[in-house]
Amino acid sequence: MSAPYVLHMITPLANVSPFDVNMAMDAGIDMVVPYTGIETAQVEALTQDAMFSRDPKNAARTGLFIGGRDAAMALDMLDVARKAMFPPFQISVFADPSGAFTTAAAMVAVVERALRRAGLDGLTGLDVQVYGATGVVGGIAGLIAAQAGGNVTLVSHRGVSAVQGKAEEFGRRYGVTLSCADTASAGKAALLERAEVVLACGKAGITVLSAEDLRAAKRLRVAADINAVPPAGVEGVGVQDDGVALPTASGAASGAVGIGALAIGNVKFKVQHHLLERMQTGGTAVAFDFQDAMDAARTIAGKAS
Missing domain, CATH: 3.40.50.10280 (Methylene-tetrahydromethanopterin dehydrogenase, N-terminal domain)
Known part of the structure; x- marks a missing residue:
């Protein structure tokens, strides 16, 4: 025995x-x-x-x-x-x-799957923006996305210094380059104008990106949200969505899809x-x-x- x-x-x-x-x-x-x-x-x-x-x-x-x-x-x-x-x-x-390690991995893997379904080579060469990057899941999701070939920006709402140390630490450890931005100084609209993938890793019950914010995201392909507590972290993304088209009223790019918390959590x-x-x-x-x-x-x- x-x-x-x-x-x-x-x-x-x-x-x-x-x-x-x-x-x-x-x-x-x-x-x-x-x-x-x-x-x-x-x-x-x-x-x-x-x-x-x-x-x-x-x-x-x-x-x-x-x-x-x-x-x-x-x-x-x-x-x-x-x-x-x-x-x-x-x-x-x-x-x-x-x-955080298993959640971030699941998030990036499900996003890669959605991109492959659209005929793309995963995250390679895409502009990836991580909102809620001050948290542990957001930081690791950004690191994994960078290792997967994405051009990653860690986005903070508390100043660039809140994510700069994390970007430098991961750069030293793993040789990745992570850009940093702050919504207060850069502005969400300016950031979202170039976003192709959005990873929303904010606190539960907080809307990180509203439908109004998404109107600037004309190049957006996938928006993923780990928040399962209403309201959604990305307005228009349902918790069970797995590649569901974002509402056209959001103004996001035609063909952009959402991935919700339960699809990631599964x-x-x-x-x-x-x-x-x-x-x-x-x-x-x-x-x-x-x-x-x-x-x-x-x-x-x-x-x-």
Whole structure:
């Protein structure tokens, strides 16, 4: 009989995410143990405590899930955990702070699918604007979109400085170029005049782009919105829309389509479930970040093409 699979869930916050706990249990994890208020400096010791406590043949039956709300911190924790391990004691690690890695991956994958349906080569060469880019999902969505070939602008409503540091950090880590803009100084209309893809990652229940804003988006092809709480983050995009034409009254480009939160969430849910399953069924230790989430999201979104 195999040893039970134990998933240690760590977060710098006061509580782990109930969403992630439910996802882990539904994926078949035998035991979930939460650790809160964890700092990066503590990760090495926690990792080694987890890996040394089991017979090497059961090391792969142990996992570490990294939560929180800070993408860079989660990536740092993932790096520390990986460096703390060595054969034959490797355990699995999965970073997904606030579900941002799986959500952003699902968002970009579903947008790519909509673009392929329109005969385009994904995001390659397109002007991509991320609204709500100050948040963790928006930043990672911008990073993934840039890696996918998009010309990405992180858009802030609190000044360029609110996203500039994030753009520079991701540039250092991954060699991508992310432009930055502020709606107050640049103006939404001026930005949207060149937008071909809009990724709306604002807070729940807040309209980021109104129908009036979209009148300037004459080149728009896809508008995706992760907000499932009314009102919509992009006016005219329904939560279940998956390539549904935007209302002509919006003034957006003819043929522009919307992708809603539930269409994105359906893929996000499957991606997280798939990666959690792989942790416990593969027989070997794995390490997952947003890039692994994107690989899975493309596969899952592609099956529904």
